[in-house]
């Protein structure tokens with residue numbers, strides 16, 4: 010039996026599966042198939058393989074494995090079963106891989122005869138940008154194209170379908186007991202992932218459902234409580250075993266990211282704010298360290314600031330655990346969404362602005378120190394959502410002033426993520442969609458986005474990674490118009506633009522030389538002063554446009570000292586041991 014899994018990539022509130030992230034869905038699907046049918050030959054393809062093969066509009070400039078067009082076509086032709094995984098609920102900006110939608114994949118899949126199954130959050134629809142309502146056309150199309158749509162867990166349906174098709178129920182959810190084997194068997198699919206082995210980061214599940222939603226109901230826009238009405242914590246042993254398998258296959262980057270709040274893992278239910286369980290997190294992360302001693306990245310994703318603010322002692326202990334066993338550059342994203350208390354109430358948001366401020370402060374106290382890869386150890390990120398119910402002109406100003414206060418008080422926030430709400434069927438917002446004023450507030454949203462980028466993000470970025478900081482292990486990922494873009498591997502890595510072409514898919518240590526609103530400019534080290542172009546030299550601190558001519562006329566320099574002598578004294582330390590002086594010009 011030949012089975013093709015097509016990864017259309019997934020991005021949802023509590024889970025990421027866009028390369029270099031390998032999400033949970035393809036792994037679990039692969040594992041369920043393996044368990045059900047030992048004779049199955051399973052191929053993992055990405056939507057980029059299909060785009061490349063069938064001429065879609067999205068090219069693949071950056072993959073480190075060139076897709077084999079003949080193979081992709083052959084696999085799909087021969088496949089008895091084609092499983093498509095997709096769903097984009099929290100659209101963002103993507104550096105290289107762009108998630109797909111059902112209409113795109115429908116075009117590619119039409120000619121193939123295999124039984125077609127749709128899995129992942131795509132059954133609820135997808136949104137390529139914020140500020141939209143999910144349209145029923147996409148869902149109708151999914152019904153036409155696919156023979157089955159897994160409304161429950163794809164892995165549960167696949168197992169049933171392959172062992173007892175007559176009774177397979179696409180609405181069935183699996184338990185963590187059932188998941189155990191799927192997760193362990195499914196790790197192997199990573200070997201077919203384009204970024205394997207050096208660049209892949211694997212998203213690991215710890216929990217499903219939202220503890221806050223169980224206590225007082227979900228946030229008005231969120232799909233997580235719709236899918237999972239209770240909270241289930243995945244057993245520590247199962248998480249650790251899965252990581253052990255992936256580690257033995259060569260994976261070195263992990264994000265313990267598939268959860269709505271890492272600080273609420275194994276927490277005691279307690280209405281709106283569960284009581285955190287630092288011992289469970291200590292055990293989890295210590296055990297991960299034991300089975301993956303040479304891991305390079307261990308990060309997390311979401312946290313509810315209300316939990317941190319209301320349980321500062323326990324949360325400080327958890328933050329220290331994340332630092333002790335994790336790696337620098339770690340970020341916990343706080344879903345503040347709006348600082349306006351009226352909007353917070355109407356949309357049943359999870360934390361107040363005051364709680365979020367407290368949580369930012371607590372994480373700064375524990376995690377703001379710079380780590381060995383150049384980034385602070387553990388910082389908060391803040392999610393803002395525009396277009397919520399009850400927003401007025403004043404709401405935008407209140408949120409702006411809240412963010413400004415963080416900046417003015419000298420706190421660090423790794424990133425402010427501004428999205429516009431996407432209205433999904435079944436969410437509380439769906440039933441009040443007529444009251445949402447996205448269109449009416451379009452200009453206001455644009456105005457405040459601009460202000461936040463210019464007046465907060467820019468100075469925050471300068472504070473976060475000042476000129477002269479060295480970021481270690483930045484992977485060069487995309488080359489575009491004379492610039493190379495790269496990032497470290499981890500949760501919310503900073504995009505670094507290099508003003509020259511460099512070999513892609515290699516790691517570089519980068520000297521930070523300038524800031525944009527959401528990205529930074531850097532030069533790979535060591536800087537070859539005798540060889541670099543004037544375009545690169547003028548970015549260097551202490552050289553700039555003025556000194557470039559002087560440097561060019563004095564080249565070749567014979568020693569570091571000779572070069573340092575013409576640099577202003579305050580910049581010299583930046584260059585000691587970081588330049589080369591090749592003589593063969």
Ligand code: SF4
Nearest residue numbers: 219227228231269359
């Ligand atoms: S806190 Fe709100 S946004 Fe976060 S998972 Fe729960 S319901 Fe969704």
